[in-house]
Amino acid sequence: MSTIAAFYGGKSILITGATGFLGKVLMEKLFRTSPDLKVIYILVRPKAGQTLQQRVVQILNSKLFEKVKEVCPNVHEKIRAVYADLNQNDLAISKGDMQELLSCTNIVFHCAATVRFNDHLRHAVQLNVTATQKLLLMASQMPKLEAFIHISTAFSNCNLKHIDEVIYPCPVEPKKIIDSMEWLDDAIIDEITPKLIGDQPNTYTYTKALGEMVVHQEGGNLNIAIVRPSIVGATWQEPFPGWVDNLNGPSGLIIATGKGFLRALRATPMAVADVIPVDIVVNLTLAVGWYTAVQRPKSTLIYHCTSGNLNPCYWGKMGFQVLATFEKIPFERAFRRPNADLTSNTFTTQYWNAVSHWAPAIIYDFYLRLTGRKPRMTKLMNRLLRTVSMLEYFINRSWEWSTCNTEMLMSKLSPEDQRVFNFDVRQLNWLEYIENYVLGIKKYLLKEDMAGIPKAKQHLKRLRNIHYLFNTALLLIAWRLLMARSQMARNVWFFIVSFCYKFLSYFRAPSTLKV
Numbered sequence: 171m172s173t174i175a176a177f178y179g180g181k182s183i184l185i186t187g188a189t190g191f192l193g194k195v196l197m198e199k200l201f202r203t204s205p206d207l208k209v210i211y212i213l214v215r216p217k218a219g220q221t222l223q224q225r226v227v228q229i230l231n232s233k234l235f236e237k238v239k240e241v242c243p244n245v246h247e248k249i250r251a252v253y254a255d256l257n258q259n260d261l262a263i264s265k266g267d268m269q270e271l272l273s274c275t276n277i278v279f280h281c282a283a284t285v286r287f288n289d290h291l292r293h294a295v296q297l298n299v300t301a302t303q304k305l306l307l308m309a310s311q312m313p314k315l316e317a318f319i320h321i322s323t324a325f326s327n328c329n330l331k332h333i334d335e336v337i338y339p340c341p342v343e344p345k346k347i348i349d350s351m352e353w354l355d356d357a358i359i360d361e362i363t364p365k366l367i368g369d370q371p372n373t374y375t376y377t378k379a380l381g382e383m384v385v386h387q388e389g390g391n392l393n394i395a396i397v398r399p400s401i402v403g404a405t406w407q408e409p410f411p412g413w414v415d416n417l418n419g420p421s422g423l424i425i426a427t428g429k430g431f432l433r434a435l436r437a438t439p440m441a442v443a444d445v446i447p448v449d450i451v452v453n454l455t456l457a458v459g460w461y462t463a464v465q466r467p468k469s470t471l472i473y474h475c476t477s478g479n480l481n482p483c484y485w486g487k488m489g490f491q492v493l494a495t496f497e498k499i500p501f502e503r504a505f506r507r508p509n510a511d512l513t514s515n516t517f518t519t520q521y522w523n524a525v526s527h528w529a530p531a532i533i534y535d536f537y538l539r540l541t542g543r544k545p546r547m548t549k550l551m552n553r554l555l556r557t558v559s560m561l562e563y564f565i566n567r568s569w570e571w572s573t574c575n576t577e578m579l580m581s582k583l584s585p586e587d588q589r590v591f592n593f594d595v596r597q598l599n600w601l602e603y604i605e606n607y608v609l610g611i612k613k614y615l616l617k618e619d620m621a622g623i624p625k626a627k628q629h630l631k632r633l634r635n636i637h638y639l640f641n642t643a644l645l646l647i648a649w650r651l652l653m654a655r656s657q658m659a660r661n662v663w664f665f666i667v668s669f670c671y672k673f674l675s676y677f678r679a680p681s682t683l684k685v
């Protein structure tokens with residue numbers, strides 16, 4: 171019997187961000203391995219016209235939860251969706267709900283965050299810093315609380331090259347930032363944002379670092395731990411390989427490449443692609459929850475959930491494998507054949523942008539206009555290249571994260587727990603993982619049918635022929651223009667033609683003799 175699974179039995183667990191990518195997988199694993207847990211409270215806001223209950227039903231009816239329904243048929247009775255908006259000062263939790271949460275909660279997993287790199291600083295501070303502060307205040311009033319697990323990111327200190335499992339000081343105190351956001355207007359915040367974030371690449375990593383500092387400063391006597399995952403990718407094994415449901419991290423770019431929109435990327439092939447499967451993050455998080463509650467470490471422990479130092483994969487290899495997978499499992503209705511280059515300098519990037527991105531988009535929009543349709547490709551390309559530019563920072567650098575606490579925790583797990591809550595990234599086979607990732611994107615994100623693969627392959631063949639035809643026509647036109655303008659080109663052409671003629675005559679002569 172798994173000690174960790176048994177630990178969560180009978181517990182009341184509070185999860186923020188449970189409707190997000192990580193939160194859903196966390197909830198799924200909890201229900202699957204500890205079906206006898208008492209209740210999972212999730213802080214949810216209504217979204218996209220759906221009520222809280224509709225959102226919960228949608229999650230429970232998804233493929234991700236199929237196995238859960240087998241082992242925990244009354245799962246819907248064990249989820250309690252609590253109305254909350256972490257952007258509001260009081261988190262918008264009703265008095266009654268608040269009382270229940272305060273008196274019952276045993277474990278808190280704080281996953282909610284804004285993960286957008288370009289979010290306005292005020293909003294990013296509100297969600298990633300102020301909300302964390304408010305949750306800590308709530309946690310300090312929970313008499314039954316055993317552990318508070320805060321999910322941060324391995325990139326919260328990405329301005330450093332080597333990152334230890336410690337909290338690094340922030341140039342400006344989080345409290346001062348929180349206060350200033352209350353009275354500064356948006357225009358002034360926009361103006362000071364670059365100065366405040368300093369050598370951090372965006373408001374996301376900056377506010378996640380502030381969030382950690384808040385945990386450190388305001389955690390008081392709480393039993394807290396911080397988990398820092400790197401780039402969270404599709405599931406590796408559980409509940410099944412390749413599950414993913416949003417465009418974040420590599421997923422969006424894999425789609426853009428598979429559909430033939432993205433044909434070149436400024437990336438360093440030998441930089442480490444520190445991707446970590448979401449089920450590994452969840453397994454570590456649950457093990458951390460157990461260890462923090464049971465062992466009550468004297469200080470706040472930080473756990474790096476990264477792959478680079480134990481089982482590195484590189485962007486070049488990853489890109490190569492992604493492209494190889496498209497040969498076997500192509501996406502439907504591609505714009506062009508998937509084939510992308512990693513470029514390493516600004517000049518070649520601009521060249522490829524002009525030739526491989528803008529030119530086809532402009533030609534296609536011209537064709538759409540000619541056929542009476544609305545042009546859309548240049549707009550899409552604009553958005554894609556803006557997205558790529560935001561991600562470039564992370565695919566042109568490598569970081570070293572120490573993983574002492576994570577390895578220490580692994581050594582404390584029983585063999586059964588090491589199996590059920592496996593977070594040993596050394597066991598991961600990247601080639602297999604990437605193939606399943608691409609397959610997962612096709613099935614769960616793009617919702618494409620596997621039966622359509624032969625047709626998709628046929629479509630790619632047609633695109634390849636069009637490509638060859640287009641290139642041949644272009645070459646002939648260029649050559650014809652050159653011949654018309656340059657005597658030298660004409661001389662070269664006649665030389666080649668007469669050479670070929672002589673060559674052929676030489677072979678024809680003996681064969682005539684034989685006859």
Ligand SMILES: CCCCCCCCCCCCCCCCCCCCCCCCCCCCCC(=O)SCCNC(=O)CCNC(=O)[C@H](O)C(C)(C)COP(=O)(O)OP(=O)(O)OC[C@H]1O[C@@H](n2cnc3c(N)ncnc32)[C@H](O)[C@@H]1OP(=O)(O)O
Nearest residue numbers: 286287323417418419420422423439486489490510557564
């Ligand atoms: C040795 C030599 C070998 C050579 C080998 C050669 C082979 C070469 C082959 C190369 C091919 C390469 C194949 C592909 C391989 C994969 C490459 C992967 C690169 C991945 C890089 C990932 C880096 C991530 C780093 C993360 C570090 C931090 C980790 C965290 O802690 S946070 C979690 C990550 N967070 C995110 O990812 C958020 C990112 N999103 C945003 O910040 C924003 O959404 C935005 C991208 C800035 C855009 O914001 P906007 O305000 O402009 O718009 P909006 O958000 O409304 O979205 C607009 C539309 O764009 C869509 N979209 C959103 N996100 C993405 C995305 N990540 N990718 C693509 N598209 C995205 C969104 O859906 C909107 O679409 P619409 O609804 O249709 O309008």
Ligand SMILES: NC(=O)C1=CN([C@@H]2O[C@H](COP(=O)(O)OP(=O)(O)OC[C@H]3O[C@@H](n4cnc5c(N)ncnc54)[C@H](OP(=O)(O)O)[C@@H]3O)[C@@H](O)[C@H]2O)C=CC1
Nearest residue numbers: 187188189190191192255256257281282283323399401402
């Ligand atoms: N994905 C990644 O690559 C990485 C993620 N992380 C960290 O993991 C955690 C989870 O990330 P991930 O699951 O990918 O992110 P998602 O964007 O998928 O999920 C974010 C969650 O936060 C919730 N949320 C956002 N704003 C509010 C709000 N105002 N009130 C209530 N809830 C809100 C969202 O709810 P709603 O559904 O209503 O929008 C959603 O449940 C974050 O802390 C992130 O920093 C760390 C490293 C990498």
